[in-house]
Amino acid sequence: MNQTAGTTRIQRRNTAAITEAALEVFSANGFRGATVDQIAKAAGLSKPNLLYYFPSKEAIHQHLLATLMDTWLDPLREMDPEGDPMEEILAYIRRKLEASRDFPRESRLFANEIVQGAPHILPTLEGELKDLVDEKAKVLSRWMEEGRIQRVHPYHLIFSIWSLTQHYADFDVQVRAVLGSGDTDPFPEAEEYVITLFTRMLALKP
Amino acid sequence: MNQTAGTTRIQRRNTAAITEAALEVFSANGFRGATVDQIAKAAGLSKPNLLYYFPSKEAIHQHLLATLMDTWLDPLREMDPEGDPMEEILAYIRRKLEASRDFPRESRLFANEIVQGAPHILPTLEGELKDLVDEKAKVLSRWMEEGRIQRVHPYHLIFSIWSLTQHYADFDVQVRAVLGSGDTDPFPEAEEYVITLFTRMLALKP
DNA sequence: CGTGACTTTGACCGTTTGGTCAAATGCGAC
DNA sequence: GTCGCATTTGACCAAACGGTCAAAGTCACG
Incomplete structure (x- = not known):
């Protein structure tokens, strides 16, 4: 080479x-x-x-994970601390949902890796990923303190966004099996549902 | 034998x-x-x-999946159509969260299977699972029509419960890596967060 | 067109894997 | 105790696996 x-x-x-x-x-x-x-x-x-x-086979796998990690974290990086809180969070959710729709293989690659204990990327999770989440959790906390969104646990807020959005890539087979009629695209309904969910949880009661 | x-x-x-x-x-x-x-x-x-x-190895795997499927669906089966809607849904969420805490290996077994396209249990997903979800989705829809909880897509409501609760079993490594301090149990905070989330989404505005 | 570096391949190797089998051992009922 | 059946094992097999290697083929460029 x-x-x-x-x-x-x-x-x-x-x-x-x-x-x-x-x-x-x-x-x-x-x-x-x-x-x-x-x-x-x-x-x-x-x-x-x-x-x-x-x-080696290992090297291909490592290369893939390393390359894709950035793609996977970019949607969160783009969340602007100076923007409007609700708009920023909903835009982040939409980006993650798009990523699940357009790059399901990438999502499943990570899912496979993490479900099995992240043997190849645990250091990255504890390093790069944790650092980014720590940073963004602080932003979310500030928004909550400023009374611009409802107060919830910022880390679990991020976990729930990951969980809900990636579910439609990782468990796609199950979603389609349960919905039946495998042709129709579940994503439009998924987006409406998830957006509604976070809006109701985070919106301030006037 | x-x-x-x-x-x-x-x-x-x-x-x-x-x-x-x-x-x-x-x-x-x-x-x-x-x-x-x-x-x-x-x-x-x-x-x-x-x-x-x-x-064969295959036979052990099949036996495990078949045996565990019931354990996995029982929490949903227990949701009582005659009970109080909000209480029933929140109780279901708590049962699923308990299952994730107490049987994470079972959860990961299914996660592995489904992420890789459910090669061994697709028929069960399209049969037993779909039937159960269809039935419970009808109950949820009725509750919504009766104005006892807010109106959302019933299937995606169930998906979101699965997604959020199982996340704490399937992606446990990631959750702990991001939260740091691997000793502390993330489940109490997870339960509070998830319950809050669904309460705010489904509760009627007084 | 020739030359040196880049690319491709068939044959091969040691290990791991799922599974088999005949023989040996253990167990319980009479 | 002994007989029949259940259980256990070491030796073994064929296929699949990750990886190596020397030799052959190909490309770009002067």
Whole structure:
């Protein structure tokens, strides 16, 4: 694998194909459930060829998690401490719901990882993630103290946003099985419901 | 394996040890991540001995899922159509939260299964689960029509209860990583938060 | 067109995995 | 105690797995 600054056209094409294929396979089967052959086939490469670009199955997985972590946290980062509290929170919820709709594989990749005890990314959870949540929880607390939204536990508020939004990606099969008529998109109703829920919880009673 | 009515003492002891061990191993590693040797060791048996009681790894998994499905649905079954709406819903939430606290492995077993597309229990989701939810959604709808709780989408109301309560079992590692101080039990605060959330969403404005 | 670096591959290896089997051992009823 | 059945085990197997390697093929560039 090329170590120098130069990245060739083929390198870019193949690493892209590998990460795409790995996302597909890891998110559907978990780390141990995925095989290198599966990923290679999905990427249109032979197994040794794939291992020419990544040193190991573990390395592909780590690379995916690291790359996607930012994508996953950005919606929260964008919550503006200077904006209108209710608008900021609802906009955050909408962004997370969009992410669940548009990137369900990414969501399931993390779900798989965390359900099984986060063996590969526990340090990131305790570091980067905790720091970001600590910061945003302070903002939420300030908004509550200023009387601009109702007072609730700020950390659990964030947990509940994660939980409700990611549910529609991670448990998509269950949602569709229960709703029946697998064709119809559950997201519009989900958005209306979740927005209503947080509005009623956080809005001040006039 | 004994096919007749008689079940020996040893059979009961060993099948119990196997299901307990399998729950531990499957919930922590997923189906493909778990090995028969691991389960056998955890059950205090040799691998061939374990396979004397269950014909295959798949069979143990199926048996676990089937056995646990009822445990998992019972809290919802108990919701009384004749009771007070708000009390019934809040009691259901408390039961689900208790289940997440007391049976996190069961929750993670289902989470693993569903995140990966429910390959082993999709029929059950579309049958037994859907039927139960359909029935209870009707009850919720009636309560709303009678003006005893606020009007929201009944199916998404149930989804949100599942999502919020099971989050504390399935994503326990993340919750603890973000809250820091891994010793303290997050459940009391979680219960207060979740109960507040649903109370504010569903209570009628006086 | 030639050359050196980049890319691809088939054959291969050691390990792990789910599962089998015949033989050995243990147990309980008579 | 002994007989029949239940239980347990070590040895074993074929397939699947992650990964290696030397050799062959291909690309870009002077």
